[in-house]
Structure formats: structure tokens, C-alpha cells
Amino acid sequence: MVKKLYKLGLVVSLGMFLFVLFSDIHNLDRTSKNYLSEHYISEGVQETGAINLVTSVLYDYRAFDTLGEATVLLTAATILAFLVPVTKADMLGTTFTIIVYQATKYLIPFIAVLGVYVIMFGHLSPGGGFVGGVVMALIPILLSLTYGIDFSEYKLTPNTKKVVEDIGAIGFILLGLLAVLTGNNFLANGQAGFPLGNAGELISAGLIPYLNVMIGIKVGAGLAIIFNSLMKEQ
Amino acid sequence: MELPFVVVTILFCLGIYTIITQKNLIKIVLGFTIVESSLILIFVLVSYQPGGTAPILDKAYHLVVDPIPQALALTSIVIGGSVTAVMLALVIKIQKRYRTLNVDKLRKLKG
Amino acid sequence: MQAAIWLIILPLLTAFFIGISKVFYSYKLLFPLVTGSAILYLYLLISVIDHSYPPKVYSVGDWGLLGINIMVDPFSGLLLLMIALLFLPVIVFSLKYITFHTHNYFILTYIMTAGIAGMVLTADLFNLYVFLEVSSLSSCALVALKKTNKAIEGTFKYLVMSTLGSFFILLATILTYDLTGTLNMAEISVAFQDIPFQIKSILMAFFIFGYAIKIGLIPLHAWLPDSYEESPIPYNVLSSGLVMKSAVYALIRVLYILFGFDFLDETGMLQIGVVWGVVTFLIAHLLAFQQSNVIRLLAYSSIAQIAYITIGLFVGTERGLIGGNFHILNHAIMKGTLFFVIAIFHYSLTAVDIKDLKGLGFRFPLLSFTFVVASLAIVGLPPFNGFISKWLIVEAALDAGFIYAAFSILVGTFLSLTYYLKVIVTLYTKTDKTIEMKEPGLALKLPTIFLGSLCIVFGIAPSLPLSLIDKIPTFLLDHEEYISILLGG
Amino acid sequence: MITPGLFYLIGALLLLLPIREKMTYILAILMTTAALMMTFYLVPGDRVQLEFLNYTLTPVKVDRISKLTGLIFTFGGLGSVIYCFRICSRANLRLIFIFIGSALTVAFSGDLFTLYVFWELMTISSSFLIIMASDGTKKTGYYYFLIQVAGGLSALWGVFLQYAATGDLALKTIEAGIPFFMIAVAIKLAFVGFHTWLPLAYGKAPFYVAVVLSIYTTKVGVYVMSRLLPGIDILAYAGLFSALFGIGMALLQTQVRRFLSYSIIIQVGYMIIGISMGTVAGITGAMFHLVNHILYKTVLFMAVGVVVYTTGKDDFENLGIMGRKLPVTSIATLVAFLGIAGVPFFNGYMSKAIIKDAVNEPLLTWGLNLMSFGTCLLFLKFIYYAFLKKSTISLDKQPALSMQVGMGLLTVMMLVIGIHPVWLESVTNMDVAIHYFDKKHLVSGIQPFLWSIAIFILIKKYVVKNYEAPLPYDLYRQIAKQVVTTGYQLSNYHDGKLTKYLLWTTSTLIILLALLLF
Known part of the structure; x- marks a missing residue:
């Protein structure tokens, strides 16, 4: 009982500190504007060619972060691939009616199209590599859910997914290195002379769409690996 | 503007409380996801601007929210998701090996 | 400074290519890929370290202050030097030692190295967090590599603790962005001057707490020995040599650059740091004496050594920073040697308990001698390298008025001798048991002896690394210069 | 110019080479002789300076005292290395070389940094000598190492205090941190209360290790004390007390090597008294006594070593072998006995006379007389067992020639010094202006000896009795137990x-936040 009260006390005092911090920040008199975001908002479209500013931040201004997070995802996929046994897979034993199987079959092309759309239009509309990747990952996940993991992995073996994931990551780095080839810094886009095109068109914003594609491939494959690994049972 | 901060604080503390009091491994992992959600909520709060819209400038320039925290939030969601996935995998593994989800039974390493 | 970015990309590329080669070529490509890239990496590291003074800024994506910058200065040069000294030996060692999940081991090792290199080089607060996650998640994965019960349990504890720390770092990072509107360390540092004291202190507490978990200061240390115990031992070399040190590095970077020395002095963080260090190493030494497993013993010893480093870095004088940084380097070398020797014992006869080591001193004379040298060095006896750095730390602590800390370090030295001597004496105790063992090859012995000889070389000629380390304090004690270089670049 | 210790250190390195056994002997003799010659030709006043970190170090600095110490160290090194190179393994010989080399470097060091480094190197090498010797000595070695390192660290702390107070690392009389230097020196000197390691280590270690250790360990302590802490009056009484304690404890021992180690404590008492006088005469007397003590105590240890070597044990009973089967050893033992007893025309006499002259307090003079008397009494026991008592012990094997050569070398030197003490003064340019062989000194020198013979005959049965050694109460072990618990x-x-x-x-987080905010 004392222990529980002590724990409660700890958390409450942490909450107090947090609250003090938040209210201090809130009460702070902030006259100076946030020049970085101002710059991104006012110049971002010209500088990167992408209408979606989040994409321009993710794949251009701070593309290096994206490389890092892609690596984290890949690491997680790698861990799950070796941590959870690859031997035998079994799905709860549920069988569905034929409606589910047929619907899944017909749904998959639509999902694929949606995924490709979200990835390709990442610099123009809400979405991008991550979101599109997640959508793409739905395909193997749906397969696993309805037909069982065996079928899903027969269609797309874990090795294939792993290779696709690696190719996505390597592709990202290689695209970044394109700028180095032209004598600029890593991951440079507009500065390295890649045509930014007209903002708002599909082929615009230099490297951003291609980076989006790479991340999309990577995230899709990675999530599929993670999901399947977590579902597997001995 | 005060209320969201209160919510965030409560969420954060709730998560921490879950982590330090719960014995069930799954619940501990859930605690981590709660804390993570509260952090992402902070990202949203930080970028919030009264009257702003999503930072997609397909129409003429008008008031949009700060795009940077949104990008950062995306990154931290992915990182948090990966970490949670790894944690869950470990929990599965522990359940297989130790036949329990009680955190106090994980006591092979001590001293 | 194009080479600097390659320090992060090359290991990543290698890791991804190993992933592909695993599917198509199995083991055929592994050896050339791994060694070739390690050697190339060594070359890159040396060329970057060579140009670390005066500091240089490299802007990723050519965005200048709008994007992410990476910066090479003497402090990061020191950490890169440690990678240079440890990485190739570990890779050579692992090629022979690791027989399970070989591909995954190398993929994760390379990703971890990339993460550490990223943490060391980056000058962006959020990027620092991302690379911290890269290194700690891959490091977790390496702990779990053996998949034994203990390994899984250790990994879970490690992951829970380290994620808890990361949350606070992330929280502090977001709020820092909210307060300053930027993520570039130099700009934050400038903007921080107008932020009220209270906010800054709470943020600093979050940063310190987050990194201290990864460093393993007592009482945040409990995951550390657990995670060491069942992990592949060559990984432990990197773990105690680089993962812990990169967290120390990040902490010092954040504290000294973001908050500045004056603020640390004002809040009393310097005193807290020193006291914390003293408590940590005294307890860690006592705990280490109780261990029967050599790896756990070494883990506790790592905690204690990190505490010495903490004291050196928090004393707040130039000499203290030099001593602390020198000890960072020395500890990596000494602990690396010790882990290598234990790894060879484990490889040859799966011995990790102290009592299993009986008689090995006569079985492996050269390796045991290396062990003795490294342990005497880590205890802090002359004429080895650990002595020099401890001397510098004690002298600095005394100079700065931390008399109790200086005295406790000597007490700690005595305590650490008690348990290292226990191991040494066991090594040289004769036993009747006939030992069945695998003969360790040159690939295992060579890295061990290389690191072991460094213990003596740096002890007799400390000026070799000190010529680099001597330049560090100027950029930490007075962050103006660092800031101006970063802003100007 | 280099420090003579370097010859030994290089010798230790050269011994790593895979050379044949004969070559090892030649190498050992060559190196030790070279060091002796080098020391002989050193000129007081020479010094070498070196930049290290940001200090200016003086690794070599020669003056008369250090030259005298160096001479006896190298001479003792020559004798002991010859004595033991046939009987110890090459690894041990290497350690012995490192040990002697660092002791010599300490004797010639001109700053506290060098002194500390080589002081610890001595500790390390000697501890490993004990640890590696056999399985029985592991615990002893562990204990020895810890105690010595504790002393070393105490000295280190003293060095830091001294450096912080004066900003100078030069080797001179200490101004700050005196208590810590005192503890350090006291441990090396096996002062009463800090002596627990000495009988343990010398009694358990193999005899050749004990021979080497007995030459250097305590004597380096004496040398360092003469350098850093001369003229502290109170220490004289402490030394006296320590010596009397040594007499008492030595009487109770049944093992000869333990007996000899307590006798070291007594003899060190003389040196402490001499140094504590602080006068030139006192310190010179102490240093001469150091020379003499090294000679006779080493010979005694060597003789006991021969006994151990030939009969396997070092009980008093086993000494009986000496009088009948080992002529060289017997002569050496007799000479050493007369030397330690302070009989005129033997070496101990001269330094005891100088110290007695330097002391001008009645209490201390009486103490010195008592100490001489006690020493004589103790060693009469030794002589009794060695030559007078009937014994049935038989030889297992003959002593090696090298052992006898090494012992003989030192015995000859003892005789030379005993008969012609002025020679020692002239070699080292130290003039103490004393007539050794006038009536006053002769009488005061012979008196305790004669008295002790008389008393010995009177109370023989109490002296030669085999007492049960008291269970030692060891404070340090108690403390260690507490720490381990x-x-x-x-x-x-x-x-x-x-x-x-x-x-x-989480608690840490809250504490941290609270500390930083309030």
C-alpha cells in the first residue's frame, strides 16, 4: 500500500513539474517569430518544388532524419525476423466465408493503386512515402489475415520482402549520392541542379518523388515483415 | 490553450504510472504507447496555430500551421512504432519461454 | 569534408548490402564485404580525424542553417578515434567468433556504428535523437542475438529502460523546438539565453535523465549488467566502448553547448554531477566485487569507470575535461581488451564464471598477460594508460575544490583492485582439471593483443592522444566559438 | 646519463627473448654488474630532466644519499640475482629484474611522479612474484598487493596534496599531506600496526622471493622516508615502540623466516630513529645502517633459503643442518650474526655507533641499547638452534653453487665494511667524523652483546622454547569483511x-528535478 502511494506520489509530482513547465512555456512572452518555419512556409515551395510542406521538410530540408528513421524501421524488421521463429506459421484457425476471400482478392488491386497514388503524389497532396508504404503493406497483411501466413509468404517470401526493403534503403542513399556525383552535398536536391519543375505537377520537385518511392517500398516491405513476424506462432 | 496541456500532462503521467505499476508485460508496453501518444500530441500542440490549415500550399498562400513538428512527429511515430514492435516481439518470446506475462517472474538475471 | 558524411552512409550501405547478399549469396560475399568496408571505413575515419581541427561544418542537402548540419570538431574527433581503434578489431574478431545469425550480427553492428557516428557528428538536436534511437535499437537487437532466456530477458529490460530515457529526451527536444523555433544546436544555444531559468532547468533535467539512463549511472544502471550478461561478447566491446560513450558524448554536447557552462554552474549541476559520479563508482565497485560472472563484473566495472569520466567532465575545468576525455578513450581500450580476452576464453571453453577461469593463465600465457595488463590499467596503476587519465581527473578535481571526489577516486581505485585481483589470482591458480578447448586462431588473438598493447603505449606516451584531446576544452567551456563556427558555416 | 635501474628493466625485456639457459645467466650477471658499475661512476649532482604531460620531471637525480642507496641496491641486486637465477623460473627472474629496476629508479628519482610510478611498479612486480610462486601463496599475494596498493594510494594522495599546496613535484621535504606520506611509508616500513603483510609475505613466499623482497621493500621505505619526512621527533619514539614490538613478536615465532621478518621490523626501528633526528649525522647513520642491514639480513635470509632448499622446511629445528653440513652457509651466518649483534669489527657496529652518537635523548639512548640487547638475545636463539643444539635433520640435496657464490659475495662485503668502516664513507664522500674504534664506542658496542650472552645463559629455557604463535588480530580483515557484507x-x-x-x-528523475529547481 505504501509502495503504491509512493508510486502515485512520484507520478503526481512528475505531473506537477510537467505542468509547471507547460504553464511557464505558455506564459512566455513570445514576440520573435519562428523564422525557420516562416521561411519554410514562404520559400519552401520555390526552393523544393513540393507543395506539401511536410514532404518538403521530410525529404528535402531534413531528409537525413528520414534516412535515420528508415534505418530504425529496418532494424526493427531485422530484429523481428530473427527473434520470432520462422519455422511454422499458423493463424488462429479461423476460416472465413467465401465472401471474405473473394472480396480480399478484388480489394488488393485497389489497395495497390491507392498505395501507389499516395506515394507518387506525396509531394502534392497529404501522404507520402510513409503513408503510402503503410497502405502497400496492407496487401501482404490482408493476405495473411484471410488466407493465412503460409499463403502470404508463398506469394511474397520473407526473403523477397527483405531484399525489397534493403533495395529501398539503398536506393534512398544512392539518390542522395547522386548529388555528391554532381559535386554537391549529400541529399542536395534543388541546389544540385535537379529540375524542380513547376510546383504542382507530378514530375516536379526534383528528387523528392523518387525518394518517396524508395521510402514507400521500404516502409511497405518493413511493415509487412514486422506484421508477419509478430503473427507467427510456433 | 491550457486544456490541451493538461490533457497531455495527464496522458504522459498516466503512461508513466502504467509503466511503473503494472505487472503485466503487455500493459507495460501499452504504457509506453500511451506516453508516446502524449508526446505526439505535444508535437501537434507545438505546431498548432489558431486558424491554420494543413501545410499544403496548393492554393494561394494563407495561414498554415508549422510544418516542421509535423514532419518530426511522423519520424517519431515510425520510431515509436518500431520500438513497440520490438517490445511486443520480446513479450511474445518471453511468454513462450517463461510461460508467464508477469514482469516479476523475469528474474533469471540478478546480482 | 565530404568524407564526414560517408562515415554515416558507408556502414548503412554495407548493412543493407549484407542484407541483400544474405538472400542471394549466403556466406560467399560476407567476408569480403565486411572486411573491405571496415578497412575503407578506417581510412575514412582517419582522414576525418585528421581534419578535425579547426572544426568544419558540412551541410546535408546544402541547406545551411535551414537543414541538418554535421560538424567535425576535436570532441567528435575523439569519439571517431575510438571507433577507428575498436571497429576493425571487433569486425576481425567477430568474423571468427560469431557463428550464429552471422549476417544479422554484422547488419546490426554496422547500423549501430552508423548510429553512433551520426550521434557524434550531428549538430542538430532532433537528428541526435534519431541516431540515438538507431544505435540503441540496434544495440538492443545485438543483445538479443543469442535468443537464450537470459538474453531475451536482458533485452527486454534494456529496451524498457532505454525507451523510457528516450521519451524524456524526445520531450525535451520538442519543447526546445517550441521555445526556440529551431533545431540547430548553435541557434538553440543563442536563443536559450533569453529563456527563463526555471524552464531551462526542467528541460536540462529531462535531458540529463534521458542520457543518464543510457550511460548507466546508479541508480539508473540496473539494466546494464543484465543486458551485458548474455550478449555476444564482441558486441560488449562496442557496447561499453562506444554505445555508452556516445551517450556521454551526447550529454556533454547538450549540456555544454546548448545550456552553456555558466548555466551549469548556476544551477549547481556541476556539483550534482560530481556527487552522482562519486556515489556511482563507490557502489558499483562494491557490487562488482560480489559478481561471480566475469562479464557482469566487467559491466559493473564499466559503470564505475563511466562515473570517473562523469566526474572528470563535470568538474568544469579544462584539466578535468581533458582527463575525462582521455579516460573515455582509455576505458574503451582497456575494457575492449578485457572483453576480448574473456571472449576468447568463452570461445575456447565457454568459461564466463570466475571459477571456470582457473589455470587459464598457464594455458594462455600471452592472453592472460594481456588481461593482467588491461586490468591493472583499468584499476589505475602505473605505468598504464588508465593511471594517466585518473591522475588528470584527480588533479583537476582537487584543483576545482572537489576534494572529497578526488579522495574517493583513490578509494575507488583500491576497491577496484580487490575484484580485478580476484580474477587475476584465479587465472593463475593451478587446476587438475583437464581442459578441453578449441584453439583460438590468430584472428581472435591479434585484435586482443593490438588493444592490449595500446594500454601500454598510451601509458608511456600519453601525448599521442592528448594532442587531439588538448583541443577539446576550448570548444566546450566556452561555447561561443563552437556556435560561431556552426552559424558561420 | 641514465638511471641504473634501466639496466634491470632492459634486462627484464631481454629475458623475453628465447635464449638458452646459459645465456640467461650471462645476461643476468652482465646486466647486474653493468648497473653496479654505472652506479659507482655516477657523480652526485647529475640530473636528467624530462617533459611529461605538463610537468617537468626529473627521473634521475644523483646525490650522496641516493648514490649510497643505489650502490647497496645494485650490490644486493648482484648478490641476490646470482643467488637465485639457478633456482627460479625465467618468468620470476623477469619479475625480479623489474622489481629491482624499479627500486633503483625510486632511489634515483628526483620528483614525486617518478617516485610514485616506480613505487607502484615495485608493488606490482613483487606482488606477482608472490602470487605466481605457488598455489599456497595466492591469498598472501592478494593481501600483500592490497596493502601495498593502499600504501601507494596514500602516497599518491599525499603527492596530490603536496602538488596542490606547492605547485611543485620536486622530491624534497614534504609540506602538505604529511599524514598520508606517513601512512604510505609506514606500510612500506612495516611499522607496528601496518606490519601485518610482512611476516605473512616473507614467511609464505618462496625463499628466493623473500631474499629479494627483504633487500628492497622496507629499505625503499627507509630511503623515501629519509627524503620526505626527516626530522619528525615523534617518529623516533614510534620507531622505538615498533622495534620493541618486533622483539616481542620475534621471540614468539617458530618459523625462521617469520622470525627474520620481525627482526626486520626491529632493524628498521634503528633507521627510523636515525632519520627522525633530522641531523646529517642521524640520517647518514640511518643510511649506513640501511647498507649494513641489507647485507646481513640478506645473508641471513639466503642462509635460511639454503636450509629451506636443502631440507624443505624453515622451522628452527631445521637450522641444525647448518653447523654440520653447510660450511659456507655457516660462516656467512656467523658473520651476519656478529654484524647484526653490533659486535665491533663487524659491519653492524659502525652504523649503530653513528646512530647512537646522533641521538641525544636519554630515553632514546636507552631504547637503542635495549634494542641491541634484544636483537642479540633473539639471534642467540638462532645461533643456538643452528650450531649448539643437537639435530637429526639430514640433507635432501646439496645447495646450488650459485647460491653460495651470491651469499659469499655479500659476506665478503660485510667483512670489508666491518674491518674498515671508513672505506664506506670514502666511497660515498660522507664524512661523519667519528672514531669507530676508540674506547667509548667499543665499550658501548660490545656491552649489549656481552649482557645478552649472560642473560641468554640464565634464561635459556625461556628463550629457546617453541612458543605458540598468538593468533594475529587483523583490523584490516575485519574492515574488509564489513565492506564485503x-x-x-x-x-x-x-x-x-x-x-x-x-x-x-523514476525516483531519480524526481530527485533530479527537485535538486535542479530548488
């Missing part, structure tokens, strides 16, 4: 419960 309890808290660890973590 604390560690055990701390370790119990780490019971693997993740919730507990998380609780610690």
Missing part, C-alpha cells in the same frame, strides 16, 4: 525485478 546486501537489492528498477529510475 555491505556489497552483498547491495547486490541483494538487485533481484532482477524490473518494476523495482523502474521505481528507482
Whole structure:
């Protein structure tokens, strides 16, 4: 009982500190504007060619972060691939009616199209590599859910997914290195002379769409690996 | 503007409380996801601007929210998701090996 | 400074290519890929370290202050030097030692190295967090590599603790962005001057707490020995040599650059740091004496050594920073040697308990001698390298008025001798048991002896690394210069 | 110019080469002789300076005292290396070389840094000599190492205090941190209360190790004390007390080597008294006594070593072998006995006379007389067992020639010094202006000896009796036990419960926040 009260006390005092911090920040008199975001908002479209500013931040201004997070995802996929046994897979034993199987079959092309759309239009509309990747990952996940993991992995073996994931990551780095080839810094886009095109068109914003594609491939494959690994049972 | 901060604080503390009091491994992992959600909520709060819209400038320039925290939030969601996935995998593994989800039974390493 | 970015990309590329080669070529490509890239990496590291003074800024994506910058200065040069000294030996060692999940081991090792290199080089607060996650998640994965019960349990504890720390770092990072509107360390540092004291202190507490978990200061240390115990031992070399040190590095970077020395002095963080260090190493030494497993013993010893480093870095004088940084380097070398020797014992006869080591001193004379040298060095006896750095730390602590800390370090030295001597004496105790063992090859012995000889070389000629380390304090004690270089670049 | 210790250190390195056994002997003799010659031709006033870190170090600095110490160290090194190179393994010979080399470097060091480094190197090498010797000596070695390192660290702390107070690392009389230097020196000197390691180490270690250790360990302490802490009056009484304690303890021993180690404590008492006088005469007398003591105590240890070598044990009973089967050893023992007893025309006499002259307090003079008397009495026991008592011990094997050569070398030197003490003064340019062989000194020198013979005959049965050695109460072991118990309890808290660890973590966060805010 004392222990529980002590724990409660700890958390409450942490909450107090947090609250003090938040209210201090809130009460702070902030006259100076946030020049970085101002710059991104006012110049971002010209500088990167992408209408979606989040994409321009993710794949251009701070593309290096994206490389890092892609690596984290890949690491997680790698861990799950070796941590959870690859031997035998079994799905709860549920069988569905034929409606589910047929619907899944017909749904998959639509999902694929949606995924490709979200990835390709990442610099123009809400979405991008991550979101599109997640959508793409739905395909193997749906397969696993309805037909069982065996079928899903027969269609797309874990090795294939792993290779696709690696190719996505390597592709990202290689695209970044394109700028180095032209004598600029890593991951440079507009500065390295890649045509930014007209903002708002599909082929615009230099490297951003291609980076989006790479991340999309990577995230899709990675999530599929993670999901399947977590579902597997001995 | 005060209320969201209160919510965030409560969420954060709730998560921490879950982590330090719960014995069930799954619940501990859930605690981590709660804390993570509260952090992402902070990202949203930080970028919030009264009257702003999503930072997609397909129409003429008008008031949009700060795009940077949104990008950062995306990154931290992915990182948090990966970490949670790894944690869950470990929990599965522990359940297989130790036949329990009680955190106090994980006591092979001590001293 | 194009080479600097390659320090992060090359290991990543290698890791991804190993992933592909695993599917198509199995083991055929592994050896050339791994060694070739390690050697190339060594070359890159040396060329970057060579140009670390005066500091240089490299802007990723050519965005200048709008994007992410990476910066090479003497402090990061020191950490890169440690990678240079440890990485190739570990890779050579692992090629022979690791027989399970070989591909995954190398993929994760390379990703971890990339993460550490990223943490060391980056000058962006959020990027620092991302690379911290890269290194700690891959490091977790390496702990779990053996998949034994203990390994899984250790990994879970490690992951829970380290994620808890990361949350606070992330929280502090977001709020820092909210307060300053930027993520570039130099700009934050400038903007921080107008932020009220209270906010800054709470943020600093979050940063310190987050990194201290990864460093393993007592009482945040409990995951550390657990995670060491069942992990592949060559990984432990990197773990105690680089993962812990990169967290120390990040902490010092954040504290000294973001908050500045004056603020640390004002809040009393310097005193807290020193006291914390003293408590940590005294307890860690006592705990280490109780261990029967050599790896756990070494883990506790790592905690204690990190505490010495903490004291050196928090004393707040130039000499203290030099001593602390020198000890960072020395500890990596000494602990690396010790882990290598234990790894060879484990490889040859799966011995990790102290009592299993009986008689090995006569079985492996050269390796045991290396062990003795490294342990005497880590205890802090002359004429080895650990002595020099401890001397510098004690002298600095005394100079700065931390008399109790200086005295406790000597007490700690005595305590650490008690348990290292226990191991040494066991090594040289004769036993009747006939030992069945695998003969360790040159690939295992060579890295061990290389690191072991460094213990003596740096002890007799400390000026070799000190010529680099001597330049560090100027950029930490007075962050103006660092800031101006970063802003100007 | 280099320090003579370097010859030994290089010798230790050269011994790593895979050379044949004969070559090892030649190498050992060559190196030791070279060091002796080098020391002989050193000129007082020479010094070498070196930049290290940001200090200016003086690794070599020669003056008369250090030259005298160096001479006897190298001479003792020559004798002991010859004595033991046939009987010890090459690894041990290497350690002995490192040990002697660092002791010599300490004797010639001109700054505290060098002194500390080589002081610790001595500790390390000697501890490993004991640890590696056999399985029985592991615990002894462990204990020895810890105590010596404790002393070393105490000295280190003193060095730091001295450096912080004066900003100077030069080797001179200490101004700050005197208590810590005192502890350090006291441990090396085996002062009463800090002596626990000495009988343990010398009694358990192999005899050749004891021979080498007995030459250097305590004597380096004496040398360092003469350098850093001369003229502290109170120490004279402490030295006297320590010596009397040594007499008492020595009487109770049954093992000859333990007996000899307590006798070291007595003899060191003389040196402490001499140094504490602080006068030139006192210090010179102490240094001469150091020379003499090294000679006769080493010979005694060597003789006991021969006994151990030939009969396997070092009980008093086994000494009986000496009088009948080992002529060289017997002569050497007799000479050493007369020397330690301070009989005129033997070496101990001269330095005891100088010290007695330097002391001008009646209490201390009486103390000195008592010490001489006690020493004589103790060694009469030794002589009794060696030559007078009937014994049935038989030889297992003949002593090696090299052992006898090494012993003979030192015996000859003893005789030379005894008969012509002025020679020692002239070699080292130290003039103490004393007539050794006038009536006053002769009488005061011979008196305790004669008295002790008389008393010995009177109370013989009490002296030669085999007492049961008292169980030593060791404070340090008690403290260690406490520390280990604390560690055990701390370790119990780490019971693997993740919730507990998380609780610690969160509490730390709150404490940290509170500390930083308030």
C-alpha cells in the first residue's frame, strides 16, 4: 500500500513539474517569430518544388532524419525476423466465408493503386512515402489475415520482402549520392541542379518523388515483415 | 490553450504510472504507447496555430500551421512504432519461454 | 569534408548490402564485404580525424542553417578515434567468433556504428535523437542475438529502460523546438539565453535523465549488467566502448553547448554531477566485487569507470575535461581488451564464471598477460594508460575544490583492485582439471593483443592522444566559438 | 646519463627473448654488474630532466644519499640475482629484474611522479612474484598487493596534496599531506600496526622471493622516508615502540623466516630513529645502517633459503643442518650474526655507533641499547638452534653453487665494511667524523652483546622454547569483511525485478528535478 502511494506520489509530482513547465512555456512572452518555419512556409515551395510542406521538410530540408528513421524501421524488421521463429506459421484457425476471400482478392488491386497514388503524389497532396508504404503493406497483411501466413509468404517470401526493403534503403542513399556525383552535398536536391519543375505537377520537385518511392517500398516491405513476424506462432 | 496541456500532462503521467505499476508485460508496453501518444500530441500542440490549415500550399498562400513538428512527429511515430514492435516481439518470446506475462517472474538475471 | 558524411552512409550501405547478399549469396560475399568496408571505413575515419581541427561544418542537402548540419570538431574527433581503434578489431574478431545469425550480427553492428557516428557528428538536436534511437535499437537487437532466456530477458529490460530515457529526451527536444523555433544546436544555444531559468532547468533535467539512463549511472544502471550478461561478447566491446560513450558524448554536447557552462554552474549541476559520479563508482565497485560472472563484473566495472569520466567532465575545468576525455578513450581500450580476452576464453571453453577461469593463465600465457595488463590499467596503476587519465581527473578535481571526489577516486581505485585481483589470482591458480578447448586462431588473438598493447603505449606516451584531446576544452567551456563556427558555416 | 635501474628493466625485456639457459645467466650477471658499475661512476649532482604531460620531471637525480642507496641496491641486486637465477623460473627472474629496476629508479628519482610510478611498479612486480610462486601463496599475494596498493594510494594522495599546496613535484621535504606520506611509508616500513603483510609475505613466499623482497621493500621505505619526512621527533619514539614490538613478536615465532621478518621490523626501528633526528649525522647513520642491514639480513635470509632448499622446511629445528653440513652457509651466518649483534669489527657496529652518537635523548639512548640487547638475545636463539643444539635433520640435496657464490659475495662485503668502516664513507664522500674504534664506542658496542650472552645463559629455557604463535588480530580483515557484507546486501537489492528498477529510475528523475529547481 505504501509502495503504491509512493508510486502515485512520484507520478503526481512528475505531473506537477510537467505542468509547471507547460504553464511557464505558455506564459512566455513570445514576440520573435519562428523564422525557420516562416521561411519554410514562404520559400519552401520555390526552393523544393513540393507543395506539401511536410514532404518538403521530410525529404528535402531534413531528409537525413528520414534516412535515420528508415534505418530504425529496418532494424526493427531485422530484429523481428530473427527473434520470432520462422519455422511454422499458423493463424488462429479461423476460416472465413467465401465472401471474405473473394472480396480480399478484388480489394488488393485497389489497395495497390491507392498505395501507389499516395506515394507518387506525396509531394502534392497529404501522404507520402510513409503513408503510402503503410497502405502497400496492407496487401501482404490482408493476405495473411484471410488466407493465412503460409499463403502470404508463398506469394511474397520473407526473403523477397527483405531484399525489397534493403533495395529501398539503398536506393534512398544512392539518390542522395547522386548529388555528391554532381559535386554537391549529400541529399542536395534543388541546389544540385535537379529540375524542380513547376510546383504542382507530378514530375516536379526534383528528387523528392523518387525518394518517396524508395521510402514507400521500404516502409511497405518493413511493415509487412514486422506484421508477419509478430503473427507467427510456433 | 491550457486544456490541451493538461490533457497531455495527464496522458504522459498516466503512461508513466502504467509503466511503473503494472505487472503485466503487455500493459507495460501499452504504457509506453500511451506516453508516446502524449508526446505526439505535444508535437501537434507545438505546431498548432489558431486558424491554420494543413501545410499544403496548393492554393494561394494563407495561414498554415508549422510544418516542421509535423514532419518530426511522423519520424517519431515510425520510431515509436518500431520500438513497440520490438517490445511486443520480446513479450511474445518471453511468454513462450517463461510461460508467464508477469514482469516479476523475469528474474533469471540478478546480482 | 565530404568524407564526414560517408562515415554515416558507408556502414548503412554495407548493412543493407549484407542484407541483400544474405538472400542471394549466403556466406560467399560476407567476408569480403565486411572486411573491405571496415578497412575503407578506417581510412575514412582517419582522414576525418585528421581534419578535425579547426572544426568544419558540412551541410546535408546544402541547406545551411535551414537543414541538418554535421560538424567535425576535436570532441567528435575523439569519439571517431575510438571507433577507428575498436571497429576493425571487433569486425576481425567477430568474423571468427560469431557463428550464429552471422549476417544479422554484422547488419546490426554496422547500423549501430552508423548510429553512433551520426550521434557524434550531428549538430542538430532532433537528428541526435534519431541516431540515438538507431544505435540503441540496434544495440538492443545485438543483445538479443543469442535468443537464450537470459538474453531475451536482458533485452527486454534494456529496451524498457532505454525507451523510457528516450521519451524524456524526445520531450525535451520538442519543447526546445517550441521555445526556440529551431533545431540547430548553435541557434538553440543563442536563443536559450533569453529563456527563463526555471524552464531551462526542467528541460536540462529531462535531458540529463534521458542520457543518464543510457550511460548507466546508479541508480539508473540496473539494466546494464543484465543486458551485458548474455550478449555476444564482441558486441560488449562496442557496447561499453562506444554505445555508452556516445551517450556521454551526447550529454556533454547538450549540456555544454546548448545550456552553456555558466548555466551549469548556476544551477549547481556541476556539483550534482560530481556527487552522482562519486556515489556511482563507490557502489558499483562494491557490487562488482560480489559478481561471480566475469562479464557482469566487467559491466559493473564499466559503470564505475563511466562515473570517473562523469566526474572528470563535470568538474568544469579544462584539466578535468581533458582527463575525462582521455579516460573515455582509455576505458574503451582497456575494457575492449578485457572483453576480448574473456571472449576468447568463452570461445575456447565457454568459461564466463570466475571459477571456470582457473589455470587459464598457464594455458594462455600471452592472453592472460594481456588481461593482467588491461586490468591493472583499468584499476589505475602505473605505468598504464588508465593511471594517466585518473591522475588528470584527480588533479583537476582537487584543483576545482572537489576534494572529497578526488579522495574517493583513490578509494575507488583500491576497491577496484580487490575484484580485478580476484580474477587475476584465479587465472593463475593451478587446476587438475583437464581442459578441453578449441584453439583460438590468430584472428581472435591479434585484435586482443593490438588493444592490449595500446594500454601500454598510451601509458608511456600519453601525448599521442592528448594532442587531439588538448583541443577539446576550448570548444566546450566556452561555447561561443563552437556556435560561431556552426552559424558561420 | 641514465638511471641504473634501466639496466634491470632492459634486462627484464631481454629475458623475453628465447635464449638458452646459459645465456640467461650471462645476461643476468652482465646486466647486474653493468648497473653496479654505472652506479659507482655516477657523480652526485647529475640530473636528467624530462617533459611529461605538463610537468617537468626529473627521473634521475644523483646525490650522496641516493648514490649510497643505489650502490647497496645494485650490490644486493648482484648478490641476490646470482643467488637465485639457478633456482627460479625465467618468468620470476623477469619479475625480479623489474622489481629491482624499479627500486633503483625510486632511489634515483628526483620528483614525486617518478617516485610514485616506480613505487607502484615495485608493488606490482613483487606482488606477482608472490602470487605466481605457488598455489599456497595466492591469498598472501592478494593481501600483500592490497596493502601495498593502499600504501601507494596514500602516497599518491599525499603527492596530490603536496602538488596542490606547492605547485611543485620536486622530491624534497614534504609540506602538505604529511599524514598520508606517513601512512604510505609506514606500510612500506612495516611499522607496528601496518606490519601485518610482512611476516605473512616473507614467511609464505618462496625463499628466493623473500631474499629479494627483504633487500628492497622496507629499505625503499627507509630511503623515501629519509627524503620526505626527516626530522619528525615523534617518529623516533614510534620507531622505538615498533622495534620493541618486533622483539616481542620475534621471540614468539617458530618459523625462521617469520622470525627474520620481525627482526626486520626491529632493524628498521634503528633507521627510523636515525632519520627522525633530522641531523646529517642521524640520517647518514640511518643510511649506513640501511647498507649494513641489507647485507646481513640478506645473508641471513639466503642462509635460511639454503636450509629451506636443502631440507624443505624453515622451522628452527631445521637450522641444525647448518653447523654440520653447510660450511659456507655457516660462516656467512656467523658473520651476519656478529654484524647484526653490533659486535665491533663487524659491519653492524659502525652504523649503530653513528646512530647512537646522533641521538641525544636519554630515553632514546636507552631504547637503542635495549634494542641491541634484544636483537642479540633473539639471534642467540638462532645461533643456538643452528650450531649448539643437537639435530637429526639430514640433507635432501646439496645447495646450488650459485647460491653460495651470491651469499659469499655479500659476506665478503660485510667483512670489508666491518674491518674498515671508513672505506664506506670514502666511497660515498660522507664524512661523519667519528672514531669507530676508540674506547667509548667499543665499550658501548660490545656491552649489549656481552649482557645478552649472560642473560641468554640464565634464561635459556625461556628463550629457546617453541612458543605458540598468538593468533594475529587483523583490523584490516575485519574492515574488509564489513565492506564485503555491505556489497552483498547491495547486490541483494538487485533481484532482477524490473518494476523495482523502474521505481528507482523514476525516483531519480524526481530527485533530479527537485535538486535542479530548488
